[in-house]
Every structure is written in structure tokens, then in C-alpha cells.
Amino acid sequence: MSYSIVDLEKAVRDFGETVVAPNIVGWERTHKAPREIFQEAAEYGFLGLETPIEMGGSGVSFSDKVKFARQLSHYSMATAFAIINSQNIASRLALSSTLRHREELAPELRDGKLVGCTALTEPHAGSDFAAITTTAKKEPGGWRISGEKAWITNAGNADIILLYAQTDPTKGWRGIASFLVDARKSGFSRGERYDLIGGHVIGAGGFVLDNYFAPNEDLIAMPGDAFKSAMSSINGARTYVAAMCAGMLNDAHKKAVTYGKERQSFGVPILQHQGMKWSLVDVAGKIEILDLLTQKASLQIDNGQDAVLSAAIAKKVAGEETLPGLNACIQAMGANGLKEENGLGHHLACAKIAAYTDGSTEMMNERIAASF
Ligand SMILES: Cc1cc2nc3c(=O)[nH]c(=O)nc-3n(C[C@H](O)[C@H](O)[C@H](O)COP(=O)(O)OP(=O)(O)OC[C@H]3O[C@@H](n4cnc5c(N)ncnc54)[C@H](O)[C@@H]3O)c2cc1C
Structure with a gap:
């Protein structure tokens, strides 16, 4: 399935209206991360977005993937993030030099039969990624991996995991390699999914590897290369997470403006009161800033x-800026802003999630300051 961006916008709107919007409140109430969304997303071609057309995907640019992320986040950032995480593994394996990755696993990930995720974080190492203690020991024919991963998107559903492990603790980040881990094999056990303040469809949880054997062909990046490759792909993730925040703000702003035009107080629509107008003008400014920043980063990546x-x-x-912006929109809608059905509570939880995934706000400060 190949897309023009107009078709992609239409497909996202259709998926959002028919798959996400009618179900998101139920998923939150039951703390569910339904596996079916991957099959549904596959029918729209979303799991093959970045896979080249000649390999069965849509071959969209990074900028178009970012637009997809922004638009789907109007409905649910957590859903968009879960789908993109699996999509990332599918497109990566489509280009693998290993036949099984390319011809068996990648198509099944694109079809939504398998679910993918990326696992760096551990119970004791989040921001300080180089401090991970999951170990990979070389043995004839492959690697033995043991350790625990935590806070992994899609952990509850994932079959195919791009996992980072330390091969030589004396080498720090230079000792970290990445592996393809198949959750259906022995040595892998899944933990309980986490109960969160919201955004459950992201399926966050953890798992344990106990003497898991990864054959040589499942070494994805060599020690030293893996850390650099993780840091380079994380720029893309930071960009689409920022775009997702713009999408959530855009949705909340539209709802607040609609409410403010319809609801009257003191004889006029609420939006005519200067205090309310100015507050929503500030939100419009935040959306514009985020759009310009994400467009700049997207074009550089393209x-x-x-x-x-x-x-x-x-x-x-x-x-x-996302949490204060969402707060202003909820405030503008009075008590009605609190209703579950408006989706603004879901956005609030997702905005908090966005402040951690792919590096916390504080780590962004560290990253930016490193360029001074
Ligand atoms: C819903 C969800 C999904 C996630 N999905 C994934 C995933 O798919 N794969 C994956 O590998 N990880 C995932 N993560 C983990 C995410 O990357 C980490 O939460 C993030 O890196 C922060 O690590 P931490 O939570 O362990 O916080 P910690 O590292 O414990 O930090 C705690 C606080 O201290 C601050 N801090 C730490 N160091 C400094 C410093 N030097 N200066 C100033 N402040 C500092 C942090 O910013 C944070 O506010 C996910 C997290 C969430 C919440």
C-alpha cells in the first residue's frame, strides 16, 4: 500500500474516528492495551509506513510519518506511540541483511500478526542509558542474554524486541550491543503490565531474560555501534513525540474554542471575554511553535x-508547554472539560508520558547545553 499524504490524512481520520474514538474511554477504564489495534492498523497500512514500497510498505518520508503521529494524537497519543513503535521495528527489519528478519518477521510485523518494541530502559537505568546491566555473553553460535527491562511500550503484546544489552561492563557505552529478541522463545518471561494514571493503550510493562539465547544472526548492532545508532534514531523519536504533543494541543484547543463560542456567560459567548480569549491565544501560539520546531527537525532528518x-x-x-496548554483548554471548558468523553484527561496523561519517553525534559536540557 503506498500513500500520498492526502490519502494518509484520510486514512488516519478514518482509523481515529472508527477504531480509536469509540474505544479509548473503555481501554482507559479497563487499563487495556488491545492487541487488535495492530491488526486494525495493518489494514490501513500504518505498520508499513516507512518500509520501502518495493518491500511491501508505503515508503513515506520521515516528515510524513511525523504528520501521521501528530494527526493520530488528536485521538490518542498513546495509540499513535504504540503503533509507531511496532512500525519502527517492521521498517528496520525490512532492511536487515538477515533473510529471516527481512522475509519472515518484517512482513508479519507489517501485517499486525506480530508486535514489535524497543527496549533500552531497566528498573534501575532510565535517563542514564549507558548504566544498563542486562548482559550479553558471547558463546559459540550466539549470545546468552540475562537481565530485566522496564517501562517498555508494547511490552504486554510484543513478540519481537530490539533489545540493548551490555557485552562488557568495563567499556561503558562502548560495550552496549543490540539484539533481536523473540518473546516466543525460552528464556523470556513477560511481567505484569503497569497500571498508570492514563494512556494504558501504550501497553507499558517489563520483562525478564534468563539465559535467553540469541543466535549470531540476531545481533543487530555491534558493541559500540548500538549506542550510537540508538542515539541517532532517538532524534526521530523526539521529533515525533513533540509533534504528538502539538496534535493533542490542537485537539484540545479546537474543543475549547467550540465550547467558548457556544457557551454563554453574562449575556455573551464565553470566548468574547478577554481573559478566555487571551488564554486560548496563548495555546494557539504553543501549537504554532511546536509545529515549526518539529517541521525544522523533520526536514533535517529527511x-x-x-x-x-x-x-x-x-x-x-x-x-x-503541553501540560499548561491542555490545562488552559480544560479550564476554558469549565466542569465539562473534566468529562472523560472529551478525551482531555487522556491527553493530560499522555502529555506527562511524552515528557519521559525518548528522554525526559531535563535530559533535553542536558543535550541542548552540550552544544554550547
Ligand atoms: C509510558 C512510557 C513508555 C516508555 N516506553 C519506553 C520504550 O518503549 N523503551 C524504552 O527503552 N524506554 C521507554 N520508556 C522509558 C523512558 O525512556 C524513561 O522513563 C526515561 O528515559 C526516564 O527514565 P526514568 O523514568 O528511569 O527516570 P530517571 O532516570 O529515574 O530520572 C528521574 C528524574 O530525574 C531526572 N534526571 C535524571 N538525570 C538527570 C540529570 N542529569 N539532570 C537533571 N535531571 C535528571 C529525570 O529527568 C527525571 O525527571 C517509557 C516510559 C514511559 C513512561
Whole structure:
């Protein structure tokens, strides 16, 4: 399935209206991360977005993937994030030099039969990624991996995991390699999914590897290369997370403006009161800033340029501005802003999630300051 951006917008709207909007409140109430969303997303081609057309995907640009992320986040950032995380593994394996990855696993990930995720974080190492203690020991024919991962998107559903492990603790980040882990094999056990303040469809949880055997062909990036490759792909993730924040703000702003035009107080629509107008003008400014920042980072990534700084700035601004912006929109809707059905509570939880995933706001400050 190949897309023009107009078709993609239409497909996201259709998926959002028919799959996400009618179900998101139920998923939150039951703390559910339904596996079916991957099959539904596959029918729209969302799990093959970045896979080249000649390999069965849509071959969209990074900028178009960011637009997809922004638009789907009008309905649910957590859903968009879960789908994109699996999509990322599908598109990566489509280009693998290993036949099984390319011809068996990648198509099943694109079809939504398998679910993918990326696992860096551990119970004792989040921001300080180089401090991970999951170990991979070389043995004939492959690697033995043991350790625990935590706070992994799609952990409850994932079959195919891009996992980072330390091969030599004396080498710090240079000892970290990445592996493809198949959750259906022995040595893998899944933990309970986490109960969160919201955004359950993201399926966050953890798992344990106990003497899991990864054959040589499942070594994805060599020690030293893996850390660098994680840091480089994280620029893309920071960019689309910032765009997701713009999407959530955009949805909340539209709802608040509609409410303010219809609801009267003191004989006029609420939106005519200067205090309310100015507050929502500030939100419009935040959306515009986030859109400009994410467009800049996206174009740099499309063009193969260094996006470290612009992605970190976009994510820092998103981390700081989204919650106050959502709060202003909820405030503008009075008590009605609190109703579950409006989706603004879901956005609030997701905005908080966005302030951690792919590096916290504080780590963005560290990243930006490193360029001074
Ligand atoms: C819903 C959800 C989904 C996630 N999905 C994934 C996933 O798919 N894969 C994955 O690998 N990880 C995932 N993560 C983990 C995420 O990347 C981490 O939460 C993030 O890196 C922060 O790590 P931490 O939560 O352990 O916080 P910690 O590292 O414990 O930090 C705690 C606080 O201290 C601050 N802090 C730490 N160091 C500094 C410093 N030097 N200066 C100033 N402040 C500092 C942090 O910013 C944070 O506010 C997910 C997290 C969430 C919430």
C-alpha cells in the first residue's frame, strides 16, 4: 500500500474516528492495551509506513510519518506511540541483511500478526542509558542474554524486541550491543503490565531474560555501534513525540474554542471575554511553535542532516508547554472539560508520558547545553 499524504490524512481520520474514538474511554477504564489495534492498523497500512514500497510498505518520508503521529494524537497519543513503535521495528527489519528478519518477521510485523518494541530502559537505568546491566555473553553460535527491562511500550503484546544489552561492563557505552529478541522463545518471561494514571493503550510493562539465547544472526548492532545508532534514531523519536504533543494541543484547543463560542456567560459567548480569549491565544501560539520546531527537525532528518539539537529543542518545548496548554483548554471548558468523553484527561496523561519517553525534559536540557 503506498500513500500520498492526502490519502494518509484520510486514512488516519478514518482509523481515529472508527477504531480509536469509540474505544479509548473503555481501554482507559479497563487499563487495556488491545492487541487488535495492530491488526486494525495493518489494514490501513500504518505498520508499513516507512518500509520501502518495493518491500511491501508505503515508503513515506520521515516528515510524513511525523504528520501521521501528530494527526493520530488528536485521538490518542498513546495509540499513535504504540503503533509507531511496532512500525519502527517492521521498517528496520525490512532492511536487515538477515533473510529471516527481512522475509519472515518484517512482513508479519507489517501485517499486525506480530508486535514489535524497543527496549533500552531497566528498573534501575532510565535517563542514564549507558548504566544498563542486562548482559550479553558471547558463546559459540550466539549470545546468552540475562537481565530485566522496564517501562517498555508494547511490552504486554510484543513478540519481537530490539533489545540493548551490555557485552562488557568495563567499556561503558562502548560495550552496549543490540539484539533481536523473540518473546516466543525460552528464556523470556513477560511481567505484569503497569497500571498508570492514563494512556494504558501504550501497553507499558517489563520483562525478564534468563539465559535467553540469541543466535549470531540476531545481533543487530555491534558493541559500540548500538549506542550510537540508538542515539541517532532517538532524534526521530523526539521529533515525533513533540509533534504528538502539538496534535493533542490542537485537539484540545479546537474543543475549547467550540465550547467558548457556544457557551454563554453574562449575556455573551464565553470566548468574547478577554481573559478566555487571551488564554486560548496563548495555546494557539504553543501549537504554532511546536509545529515549526518539529517541521525544522523533520526536514533535517529527511535530508540526512544532523537533527540532534533541533529534535531536543522541540521535545523540551513540548515537555514544558503541553501540560499548561491542555490545562488552559480544560479550564476554558469549565466542569465539562473534566468529562472523560472529551478525551482531555487522556491527553493530560499522555502529555506527562511524552515528557519521559525518548528522554525526559531535563535530559533535553542536558543535550541542548552540550552544544554550547
Ligand atoms: C509510558 C512510557 C513508555 C516508555 N516506553 C519506553 C520504550 O518503549 N523503551 C524504552 O527503552 N524506554 C521507554 N520508556 C522509558 C523512558 O525512556 C524513561 O522513563 C526515561 O528515559 C526516564 O527514565 P526514568 O523514568 O528511569 O527516570 P530517571 O532516570 O529515574 O530520572 C528521574 C528524574 O530525574 C531526572 N534526571 C535524571 N538525570 C538527570 C540529570 N542529569 N539532570 C537533571 N535531571 C535528571 C529525570 O529527568 C527525571 O525527571 C517509557 C516510559 C514511559 C513512561
